[in-house]
Amino acid sequence: MTPRKRSYRKGPGYVLTEAIRQKMRESSRKRWQDKRQRDHLSKLRTITLPVEKIISLYKSGLSLRKIAPRFGVNYDTIWRRLKSEGVLIRQKGTTGHHWGKDHHKWKGSTAGYTALHTRLNRRFGKPKSCDVCGTSDPSKVYDWANLTGHYDDPKDFKRMCRKCHINFDFVKNGSRRDRKRKGVKRG
Numbered sequence: 242m243t244p245r246k247r248s249y250r251k252g253p254g255y256v257l258t259e260a261i262r263q264k265m266r267e268s269s270r271k272r273w274q275d276k277r278q279r280d281h282l283s284k285l286r287t288i289t290l291p292v293e294k295i296i297s298l299y300k301s302g303l304s305l306r307k308i309a310p311r312f313g314v315n316y317d318t319i320w321r322r323l324k325s326e327g328v329l330i331r332q333k334g335t336t337g338h339h340w341g342k343d344h345h346k347w348k349g350s351t352a353g354y355t356a357l358h359t360r361l362n363r364r365f366g367k368p369k370s371c372d373v374c375g376t377s378d379p380s381k382v383y384d385w386a387n388l389t390g391h392y393d394d395p396k397d398f399k400r401m402c403r404k405c406h407i408n409f410d411f412v413k414n415g416s417r418r419d420r421k422r423k424g425v426k427r428g
């Protein structure tokens with residue numbers, strides 16, 4: 242077997258260092274020396290599971306934790322079996338996560354100011370530079386600035402430093418008092 246450099250269980254950025262691998266080797270040896278655990282593990286290997294059915298259930302969107310009790314096994318048994326079948330395991334806890342339009346709190350174009358920016362920050366990260374003046378000075382404050390009032394369109398936002406943002410809004414909407422009079426949304 243070729244040594245695996247990464248553990249996908251902890252996400253793609255997780256690198257299995259030699260120290261961690263050594264720990265894993267030790268704990269695996271311990272497991273093997275304990276007869277009770279050894280019996281348990283060998284029993285798990287002989288359980289016949291309808292793998293095809295489990296895979297199709299898993300791909301239909303059910304989580305491992307929901308599937309496992311149906312077959313009278315633990316979550317990790319299924320996990321191990323799917324993994325050996327080469328099924329791509331979703332990141333833990335993401336089953337049932339709905340983004341964008343599927344999310345129950347999705348408000349589309351009427352999304353509140355905070356929700357809107359949370360959405361942008363989650364998708365693209367917090368802005369750390371300005372698309373207008375090009376600065377990325379870490380001491381400055383950056384915003385997602387809305388360009389033409391299409392608040393439901395993530396493409397209608399630009400990263401701006403606070404200074405360029407205020408300037409941009411001023412050119413777009415006039416002074417703060419004008420904005421209030423016209424009922425212009427913040428953005």
Ligand SMILES: [Zn+2]
Nearest residue numbers: 371374402405
């Ligand atoms: Zn700027």
